[in-house]
Amino acid sequence: MLDMLIREGSNTLFGKDHGFKDIKSYVDFKKHVPVRDYEALKPYVEKMLEGKPDILWKGVPAYFAKTSGTTSGTKYIPISNESKYSHFNSARNSTLAYVHETGKSDFLDGNLIFLSGSPELDETAGVKTGRLSGISNHLVPGYLRTNQKPSYETNCIEDWEEKLERIIDETLQANMTLISGIPPWAQMYFDRIQTRTGKKIKDVFPNFSVFVYGGVNFEPYRAKLFDSIGKKIDSIETYPASEGFIAYQDSQYAEGLLLLLNNGMFYEFIPTEEYFNENPTRLSIEEVELGKNYALIINSNAGLWGYSIGDTVKFVSKDPYRLVVTGRIKHFISAFGEHVIGEEVEKAMKFTIEKFPETELVEFTVAPQVTPPAGLPHHEWFIEFSNSPKDLEAFRLELDTNLRKLNVYYDDLIGGNILRTLKISALRKNSFIDYMKSQGKLGGQNKVPRLSNDRKIADELVKFIS
Known part of the structure; x- marks a missing residue:
């Protein structure tokens, strides 16, 4: 994977600045490409925001994913033509892995809801720009559109409370079978439904059987969420980020999330206790140890190089590689x-x-x-x-x-x-x-x-x- 990324990025401004043509091994790569956060990569991103091509990756981005940063203000994360479909495809594959393992597929015949940000996109230097969840909405294939809730118009409402009431209007009489969202906002959706109906969610949506979530640890929310639902249902954890879709839960029985090694990303891992050192140890996937906390570094086909996404992870299996997200390096x-x-x-x-x-x-x-x-x-x-x-x-x-x-x-x-x-x-x-x-x-x-x-x-x- 690293060889492919280096080859494709060698004619970019970043590749020329960092001597990609002289990189023959991972050892070479670490000498040429330092670990960076967004602030350090920002000068290259700013050139992309001016519309200049071949900066971090060949051509211009397909999208910019806007996300908030603590030191950089708004961050613009490039999504390339090569990387864009991995966001939706990985989410789809997590569901297919669940169907394959459990044999349960009836939920695919019902209505599916993705509690997310607005799909309305702006333009920056001719590149469509918005939240990752809004961008992902545009990548949903037609065969899922007929089952998807809420409507595009409702999804575009910016005010969350107004949007939530409209979502409830559209879903209350629907055959909801899969609900996806960050747990606290899914809980808010359930609470509002209970306030309207006086019923548990299982009595409103009797065929609701799969909850898909990501972004936070589910455990603090599990008891209240299942109490609101009124029954235990299966759940699928995902690990999406604006920088790339990193992992998903591929089994209802095994601990951890399957690290996606064929998603256009080469991963590196820094022991958390060394992260703030001047020259921290950088490990490839073959070198990680079980039970040890690492800061996650990615190199991607969207043009992110030595990029620290800020998360810490710990491996619970190496065959296959499964991990759990343990926190944020700065939290x-x-x-x-x-x-x-x-x-x-x-x-x-x-x-x-x-x-x-x-x-x-x-x-x-x-x-x-x-x-x-x-x-x-x-x-x-x-x-x-x-x-x-x-x-x-x-x-x-x-x-x-x-x-x-x-x-x-x-x-x-x-x-x-x-x-x-x-x-x-x-x-x-x-x-x-x-x-x-x-x-x-x-x-x-x-x-x-x-x-x-x-x-x-x-x-x-x-x-x-x-």
């Missing part, structure tokens, strides 16, 4: 040297809820409190419960104990009286919806970061403490 708490990551807070919450099974979550996020009004510094967990634990103090202590078991540095800080045990700030109903609305990020593919090393989100959420 961690290390205000006191503990380096707590997303995987750890999500596992701590999962284990705690197993001990308090009455508890149902809407959403949560975690931030450090370095200078509290009184007492020692601590981690503050902002949690919106749909059903609170019977004993919140016991829940808090169990949550803290579980995090201590998962992160030895956090445990040392608590044991050494550098930090006190975590604080839970319970939020009123619809707090995260109202917060996302206030940020202009309600619905679509937007999601709340699970944790952060500052209090930008926390300082907004304190307004919603119940």
Whole structure:
């Protein structure tokens, strides 16, 4: 795969700048092409935004996927003619893998809904530009259009709450069999249906049997989602990104997501503890180890070279290569040297809820409190419960104990009286919806970061403490 990418990219501006014609091996490649994030790649992207061809990939992009960045403002991720169909085809293949393994295919005869952003596209230097979910909508083949919900007109509504009401209007009497979307927004869809009908989703959509999701860890949402549905159904996890479709769940029984090795991408992996080093170790797929956290780097047929997408992954199988997404490389708490990551807070919450099974979550996020009004510094967990634990103090202590078991540095800080045990700030109903609305990020593919090393989100959420 790398040889093909180098050959195709050798006559681009980037290829010439980085001596692609002299690259004969992966060792050569690492010497010529440094790891970059979007900010470092931006000078090349800006030339593409001016309409110049042959910059990162041959010709001009088929699309630009717009996504928000924390340091770069709006990011424009190129999607080439070679890479564009992999986005839809991979989503299709995840469904076909499910049918092949389970033998269940009746759901394909019903209505399918994809809760996504608007398919209306703008133009940038003659290139169609929009959110990835909107671009993907244009790649859906005709044979699926007759079963697809909502209508194009409804999908184009920008206001999420207005759009959601219209989606419900169109789907309430439909034979919904597959629903796809980010879990918190699917939950919002279910909640609104229940408010209208007073019924569980299984009684509104009796043939609903498959839920497809991606973008966030499903575990914190699972209990409430299935309670809203009223029965357990099969689910398929996917790992799409604007930069490429990376993996999907190919089995209902095996752990992890199948890494797509034939999707026009050559992957590299950096051990997370080395990521911020000047010269971190870069590994190819053959060199990864099970159970180790890596930052994911991609080189793609859309012209992304040594590109850090910001995610961390861990392999659970090498035959075939299956992984789980463990968090974001820049989403961690290390205000006191503990380096707590997303995987750890999500596992701590999962284990705690197993001990308090009455508890149902809407959403949560975690931030450090370095200078509290009184007492020692601590981690503050902002949690919106749909059903609170019977004993919140016991829940808090169990949550803290579980995090201590998962992160030895956090445990040392608590044991050494550098930090006190975590604080839970319970939020009123619809707090995260109202917060996302206030940020202009309600619905679509937007999601709340699970944790952060500052209090930008926390300082907004304190307004919603119940």
